[in-house]
Amino acid sequence: ISLANQIAAGEVIERPASVVKELIENSLDAGADSLVIDIEKGGRRRIRIRDNGAGIVKDELPLALARHATSKISSLADLEAIQSLGFRGEALASISSVARLSLTSKPASQSQAWRAWVEGRDMTAELAPASHPDGTTVDVEDLFFNTPARRKFLRTDKTEFGHIDDLLKRIALSRYDVRLVLNHNQKTVRNYPAVTKQNALERIAKVVGTGFTDCARFIDAEHLGVRLWGWVAPPEGCRHQADAQFFYVNGRMMRDRMLNHAIRQAYDDGLTDERSATYVLYLELAPQDVDVNVHPAKHEVRFHQAREIHDFVLQSIRQVLHQNAA
Ligand code: ADP
Numbered sequence: 609i610s611l612a613n614q615i616a617a618g619e620v621i622e623r624p625a626s627v628v629k630e631l632i633e634n635s636l637d638a639g640a641d642s643l644v645i646d647i648e649k650g651g652r653r654r655i656r657i658r659d660n661g662a663g664i665v666k667d668e669l670p671l672a673l674a675r676h677a678t679s680k681i682s683s684l685a686d687l688e689a690i691q692s693l694g695f696r697g698e699a700l701a702s703i704s705s706v707a708r709l710s711l712t713s714k715p716a717s718q719s720q721a722w723r724a725w726v727e728g729r730d731m732t733a734e735l736a737p738a739s740h741p742d743g744t745t746v747d748v749e750d751l752f753f754n755t756p757a758r759r760k761f762l763r764t765d766k767t768e769f770g771h772i773d774d775l776l777k778r779i780a781l782s783r784y785d786v787r788l789v790l791n792h793n794q795k796t797v798r799n800y801p802a803v804t805k806q807n808a809l810e811r812i813a814k815v816v817g818t819g820f821t822d823c824a825r826f827i828d829a830e831h832l833g834v835r836l837w838g839w840v841a842p843p844e845g846c847r848h849q850a851d852a853q854f855f856y857v858n859g860r861m862m863r864d865r866m867l868n869h870a871i872r873q874a875y876d877d878g879l880t881d882e883r884s885a886t887y888v889l890y891l892e893l894a895p896q897d898v899d900v901n902v903h904p905a906k907h908e909v910r911f912h913q914a915r916e917i918h919d920f921v922l923q924s925i926r927q928v929l930h931q932n933a934a
């Protein structure tokens with residue numbers, strides 16, 4: 609079972625950034641609007657996230673660390689079946705099978721905080737009183753300490769931290785309302801205060817740079833109930849660094865081939881500059897008109913009206929790019 613769990617962990621937990629992603633999603637699920645993320649040595653030494661969310665009551669702390677589906681695995685066929693489902697409800701259990709994980713939490717309804725961690729080969733959960741404000745801290749130390757083969761695949765601290773930083777930027781541009789602080793080796797690297805949607809540009813300036821926000825053009829277009837809004841940088845006359853490409857579909861970051869094609873075509877059209885497109889764009893449409901769960905780990909999306917969406921995105925961006933600068 610422990611082996612199955614580790615194999616399972618290998619699927620979701622590829623590198624420190626995968627851990628950070630799961631932990632941030634949990635914090636956001638818990639309604640947190642302030643996250644402080646401490647990373648040490650690119651995440652291989654420590655990944656710690658403190659949030660101000662709903663917390664976990666004492667009795668549920670051990671359950672949060674318990675295996676659900678994976679503990680029932682009896683054959684490789686079962687394992688494969690679970691893998692294709694993407695291991696929902698397994699993140700904390702998977703992480704604690706390949707790292708030293710502790711969970712400290714205090715729901716507002718509880719006067720005392722408690723800490724839980726798993727110990728030993730049988731992975732039983734221990735529980736002890738702790739000191740913690742309302743919310744939860746997940747502390748992950750020594751990632752892959754017991755899986756040397758996987759540890760060998762880790763790149764330099766700088767590269768691994770770069771993946772975490774990229775992830776944080778993607779989240780920062782989808783949740784303006786959440787304060788995000790990222791520290792690496794005790795030093796604050798990113799500090800994104802919460803802003804209202806009206807002040808989105810303040811956050812975008814921090815994430816993508818003022819070179820982008822100073823020259824980006826605003827889009828807000830609608831077609832048959834589909835809305836596209838956000839900012840695109842014209843290919844010329846900007847002093848921003850190219851290559852910041854953020855496209856969200858109903859709040860989720862996507863790298864979709866069809867959408868990329870539409871954007872690329874809008875840029876290439878009649879423009880000679882070879883610089884890559886830079887944009888922060890949000891597509892919003894009725895949930896029933898799109899499938900985003902093609903694969904939870906891949907950022908693919910399937911539109912029911914793919915051709916329509918493609919042309920709408922292409923036309924909207926093309927129009928804004930071809931406007932003369934004010
Ligand atoms: P899932 O998120 O798919 O339910 P996880 O293993 O990621 O599975 O988390 C297990 C459970 O632990 C969650 O369902 C949630 O109840 C609880 N939990 C995890 N992290 C937090 C958090 N930061 N705040 C509150 N509850 C949490």
Ligand code: MG
Pocket residue numbers: 630633634697699
């Ligand atoms: Mg989760």
